[in-house]
Amino acid sequence: MKRCTIPRFIALVPVLLGLVGLLTASAAWAAAGYVGTETCLECHDDVGAGMASTVHGRLAEYQYPTDVHGCESCHGPGEDHVENEDPAMIGMPKAAMGEAANDACLVCHQTGVTLDWATGSHAMGDVACVSCHSVHDGTMLVESQEKLCFSCHQDKKASMSLPSHHPVKEGLMACTDCHDVHGDNYAGLMAGETSRELCLGCHTQHRGPFIFEHSPVEEDCMICHDPHGAVADNLLMQNEPFLCLQCHQPHFHTALMSAEGEFDIPGRMWDTETYGDDVSSDAYAGWSNESHSDSFKRSMLTKCSQCHMSVHGTDLPSQSIPGQGRALNR
Numbered sequence: 001m002k003r004c005t006i007p008r009f010i011a012l013v014p015v016l017l018g019l020v021g022l023l024t025a026s027a028a029w030a031a032a033g034y035v036g037t038e039t040c041l042e043c044h045d046d047v048g049a050g051m052a053s054t055v056h057g058r059l060a061e062y063q064y065p066t067d068v069h070g071c072e073s074c075h076g077p078g079e080d081h082v083e084n085e086d087p088a089m090i091g092m093p094k095a096a097m098g099e100a101a102n103d104a105c106l107v108c109h110q111t112g113v114t115l116d117w118a119t120g121s122h123a124m125g126d127v128a129c130v131s132c133h134s135v136h137d138g139t140m141l142v143e144s145q146e147k148l149c150f151s152c153h154q155d156k157k158a159s160m161s162l163p164s165h166h167p168v169k170e171g172l173m174a175c176t177d178c179h180d181v182h183g184d185n186y187a188g189l190m191a192g193e194t195s196r197e198l199c200l201g202c203h204t205q206h207r208g209p210f211i212f213e214h215s216p217v218e219e220d221c222m223i224c225h226d227p228h229g230a231v232a233d234n235l236l237m238q239n240e241p242f243l244c245l246q247c248h249q250p251h252f253h254t255a256l257m258s259a260e261g262e263f264d265i266p267g268r269m270w271d272t273e274t275y276g277d278d279v280s281s282d283a284y285a286g287w288s289n290e291s292h293s294d295s296f297k298r299s300m301l302t303k304c305s306q307c308h309m310s311v312h313g314t315d316l317p318s319q320s321i322p323g324q325g326r327a328l329n330r
């Protein structure tokens with residue numbers, strides 16, 4: 001036992017000494033001074049050349065909030081690094097550091113697009129400015145916006161590949177047309193006060209106000225639409241008539257099957273108020289004596305909007321008799 005403990009303790013000494021050394025070294029680094037961009041360029045002229053064409057390479061005096069200019073405004077004081085030529089002795093804002101890397105940028109970027117940065121989802125999610133931005137080559141983004149967003153939001157890549165989608169992949173729109181990536185957390189980094197205002201900013205024809213309104217449209221477009229992509233046409237969450245049947249009852253032939261009871265009728269499609277919960281073929285047989293080879297297609301593939309053409313609202317009264325003109329069918 002004794003033989004073991006002593007050498008172990010002795011082995012610890014150099015480690016402890018090393019730790020003390022490290023602590024002194026980092027304390028010295030923190031206190032170290034600035035050397036100026038000219039000195040950096042003595043060894044990094046290639047980086048300097050790339051920098052010259054970028055916004056940060058051409059900042060005017062007044063754009064610096066402190067006396068620290070040039071390279072060291074982002075990398076911090078470089079004296080020790082220059083003396084030792086040690087890459088570990090210079091500040092380096094890396095994506096892997098997350099929010100901690102952003103101090104280097106937020107020294108200056110307190111206003112403008114990043115005004116509300118601190119309370120936004122990306123800040124909360126520990127995302128660094130440099131996860132998205134490159135600063136040395138003037139390209140601004142580390143890769144094309146589409147690839148950039150998809151690299152972390154892969155579920156959106158999947159949605160945007162569905163048959164109906166906003167033309168982001170096609171390059172006609174960008175995620176940032178709808179999202180303010182630097183913004184505060186209000187409703188999921190949305191560019192627009194509400195999703196409805198956002199949508200109506202481009203789809204003005206549905207803005208209204210209409211004499212005959214459709215309440216869900218007045219409330220939120222996303223009750224029926226998924227902005228990122230859908231299997232159904234027109235970015236609809238579900239196909240018609242199912243979409244409408246979430247809130248309305250079937251009528252006429254739409255969603256009412258006029259066959260001889262060979263179909264399973266999903267309960268929610270059945271007018272239970274009138275016919276009770278019994279969806280057996282007996283109850284069903286009483287409803288219709290019409291037999292038609294296309295009946296399934298006719299009932300399930302007739303869109304409500306074939307008759308109710310103005311689902312988003314209209315100024316024209318419908319021509320129906322008891323409906324007080326509210327049936328949204330022209």
Ligand code: HEC
Pocket residue numbers: 035036037039040041042043044071072075077078079081082085086087088090091092
């Ligand atoms: C005497 C030469 C010399 C000077 C002067 C110099 N560096 Fe370096 N720097 C190096 C060497 C050597 C490396 C490591 C090899 C490499 O990455 O090129 C390095 C690496 C770096 C790195 C990469 C660090 C990392 O983690 O990979 C940064 C950033 C850097 N230097 C910034 C600066 C800045 C800012 C200045 C001016 C304050 C400066 N350097 C001045 C020699 C120098």
Ligand code: HEC
Pocket residue numbers: 037040041044047048051056070071072073074075092093094095130134135136
């Ligand atoms: C606006 C902030 C900013 C300024 C100003 C800046 N850098 Fe950088 N630098 C960065 C960031 C961020 C990285 C990390 C790049 C990355 O992760 O892709 C970096 C990386 C580097 C590297 C590592 C090698 C490389 O290209 O990735 C060197 C060397 C370097 N900078 C030197 C300099 C020198 C020299 C200057 C002045 C001419 C300078 N930097 C000015 C932000 C800045």
Ligand code: HEC
Pocket residue numbers: 055056059063064065073074093104105106107108109112129130133135140
């Ligand atoms: C010394 C102050 C300062 C620092 C530090 C700084 N910036 Fe900037 N940056 C500016 C100014 C000034 C502009 C030009 C005005 C504007 O767009 O806000 C700018 C512009 C930009 C732009 C727009 C570039 C373009 O092509 O339009 C991006 C992106 C950017 N900065 C990112 C960063 C990132 C990322 C960091 C940290 C690694 C950083 N900045 C650090 C001052 C700074």
Ligand code: HEC
Pocket residue numbers: 102105106109112113114117122127128129130131132133141145176181182
């Ligand atoms: C999630 C990715 C992402 C992050 C994180 C991010 N940005 Fe951006 N930034 C962008 C995109 C994309 C644009 C281009 C916007 C556009 O094209 O409308 C941009 C644009 C900018 C601009 C130019 C704005 C203008 O209108 O000229 C500045 C400045 C900027 N970012 C600074 C920052 C700073 C500072 C941080 C960190 C505090 C940061 N960004 C974090 C994606 C990001």
Ligand code: HEC
Pocket residue numbers: 121122124125126127131132145148149150151152153175176179181185187188189190
């Ligand atoms: C480096 C990874 C990364 C990149 C790149 C990135 N994001 Fe994010 N994003 C996140 C993280 C992490 C969150 C916070 C996660 C959460 O709260 O669910 C987030 C949150 C969001 C949110 C808000 C989610 C919510 O419910 O509040 C939106 C919108 C968003 N990102 C859009 C974008 C867009 C647009 C781009 C491209 C310009 C982009 N992101 C690029 C990582 C990333």
Ligand code: HEC
Pocket residue numbers: 149150153156157160166168173174175176177178179187188190195198227228
């Ligand atoms: C046509 C407008 C529009 C486009 C284009 C768009 N979004 Fe969205 N996005 C929205 C709306 C609206 C929300 C919902 C916000 C809410 O529910 O509060 C949202 C929510 C999100 C969310 C958070 C909630 C969730 O569903 O996970 C993320 C992340 C997101 N979008 C990423 C992206 C990315 C990445 C792109 C580009 C590929 C993109 N969006 C393109 C409108 C859009």
Ligand code: HEC
Pocket residue numbers: 164165166167172173177178195198199200201202203221222225226227233234235236
């Ligand atoms: C920045 C402008 C813009 C915004 C904001 C916007 N859209 Fe679009 N929308 C478009 C464009 C462009 C198209 C494609 C038109 C085309 O293909 O002819 C489109 C197409 C559509 C389509 C038809 C899709 C199809 O498959 O044909 C629907 C539905 C739609 N948008 C709903 C919405 C909803 C809901 C919102 C709000 C969350 C919204 N849009 C926000 C520009 C926008």
Ligand code: HEC
Pocket residue numbers: 196199200203206214216217218220221222223224225234236240305309310311312
């Ligand atoms: C009650 C469900 C519902 C709501 C809520 C809804 N829509 Fe629609 N939307 C539809 C249906 C059904 C279609 C396809 C039939 C049609 O074109 O009338 C459609 C089609 C569209 C189209 C593509 C065809 C066209 O008219 O240009 C756009 C764009 C659109 N909606 C935008 C919106 C906007 C913007 C809102 C919010 C103000 C909204 N929708 C709310 C059901 C809805």
Ligand code: HEC
Pocket residue numbers: 214215216223224240243244245246247248304305308311323326327328
């Ligand atoms: C989220 C629930 C919801 C969805 C989904 C929905 N509606 Fe509506 N709809 C309503 C509400 C609520 C009213 C207003 C009822 C009232 O004022 O009595 C309404 C009214 C109507 C009216 C006018 C009836 C009247 O007497 O005022 C018609 C027609 C209509 N919807 C058709 C449709 C069609 C077609 C669809 C599918 C594209 C659909 N609705 C989807 C909730 C919905």
Ligand code: HEC
Pocket residue numbers: 241244245248249250251252253254255302303304305306307308320321322323324327329
């Ligand atoms: C063949 C044409 C047609 C189809 C298909 C159709 N409707 Fe109608 N709908 C009408 C007419 C016409 C009226 C007006 C009847 C009236 O005024 O009494 C009406 C009335 C309505 C009303 C108002 C009912 C009330 O009691 O005031 C709603 C809600 C409605 N339809 C929803 C739907 C839904 C949901 C679908 C699809 C499942 C659908 N309609 C399919 C023609 C149709």
